[in-house]
Amino acid sequence: MKHVEITVRVRYQETDQMGFVYYSNYLVYFEMGRIEYLRNLGLPYSELEKESIFLAVVESHCKYRSPARFDDLLIIKTWLSKMKNASVEFCYEIRRRDEENLIAEGSTILACLDENRRPRTIPDKIKTAVKGSGLNT
Amino acid sequence: MKHVEITVRVRYQETDQMGFVYYSNYLVYFEMGRIEYLRNLGLPYSELEKESIFLAVVESHCKYRSPARFDDLLIIKTWLSKMKNASVEFCYEIRRRDEENLIAEGSTILACLDENRRPRTIPDKIKTAVKGSGLNT
Amino acid sequence: MKHVEITVRVRYQETDQMGFVYYSNYLVYFEMGRIEYLRNLGLPYSELEKESIFLAVVESHCKYRSPARFDDLLIIKTWLSKMKNASVEFCYEIRRRDEENLIAEGSTILACLDENRRPRTIPDKIKTAVKGSGLNT
């Protein structure tokens, strides 16, 4: 698995008075992308939390290339770009469906936390799933 | 204490492409109003949750009289209108500062839950604080 | 057309520290439901706004029956319940997929506005589409 794509319809609530999608919403789209990426790895995030494995964002970066608008159908492309001992990095690209033009692109680094919300190493079940998916880490 | 008033500056994020505050945000303003009402009763909601007393909204109602806009300074007026055995009702009015005109008005009913998120009776400390504030219940 | 159903996956962003979907988000789900209802009537809301037909919520009501949680797949059932000269009413029911249990139910009344955001009568194209769909108004 190289990447996962999901489709998101822009909600009216996500627009602002400039007529564009408000800029913080792209981070929400990124999160939706990585949730589906993890599900495709066989690691539904809701299950991870039940096992006291939390992934908390420690860094985000986004470039806004071209505005998205109400009712647009967006494709969120997500891939896991790096896995370290206690953190993972995901990358994202957002386009309108059937268009090559980039709307936004970005990345997030997530740290692995335990039930006390303290840093812990990435558990083996995640490492194994990621390796099985073909990522060189 | 008859009511509590707080001031909220409308955020750009809260507007939509119609140029108004998006309608679900008024429920967020209502919540901010009741949090400050509780604090004024000597019952900071963050403390209540630490004692496993949760207040969960079971009903909301809002009439949108006139639109609020970006950067408006809104006054959220909140009062406790009813207290039953296991629930409380709050009422709200929203105006622009220094204007009589109503922007929105509404109410919410909240049920009291325990640490397992199951219904429980309103704890005595809340009943006592409310009675001390002069509300006939 | 009696009603329209859409499926929404609960986002992590929509949860709160109580572990439930925060209560204002149901109004966002309602909006998504009516946008798809209008699209099914042949009236994409994005097109209506381009023709200077705005539908602004003037009243909302919601009963929260049972909490929704992160990653739940929710069905939003929407129908047009009333059409007056200058306003329409939509009703909504939210359930988890494959469950009978109600999560939330509610209604919204929307007023029709013109390009100056002033009240106007419901345009004939909407009336005709609604009548063609079998609603007695």
Added chain:
Amino acid sequence: MKHVEITVRVRYQETDQMGFVYYSNYLVYFEMGRIEYLRNLGLPYSELEKESIFLAVVESHCKYRSPARFDDLLIIKTWLSKMKNASVEFCYEIRRRDEENLIAEGSTILACLDENRRPRTIPDKIKTAVKGSGLNT
């Protein structure tokens, strides 16, 4: 003017089920900081938009150092770090009131747009206000 500080009370709506402020909300706090920075420069953003001067975020970056929680009083420190021909950069630091510990820090680059949402140079009134405030650009 070197920087502007505003105080923001964390809303219940901004928390997620991990018990922290959801990560996209920091970008909303950043926006609130730069709105007040501009107001302090004598440039209320609502006035700029009326003169068809729009500032749209083209890049954002945030490091999440330590989680913020419900009801925290946060200080958002904002300063203008760069001004180019057609864009400006703001930097931000977020701390809990009366604490040195960083909660989050980041930056945003904003492009100046005209009434057709096309890039334009920064207008003189902004350049003059910024220079008067002591920023070397």
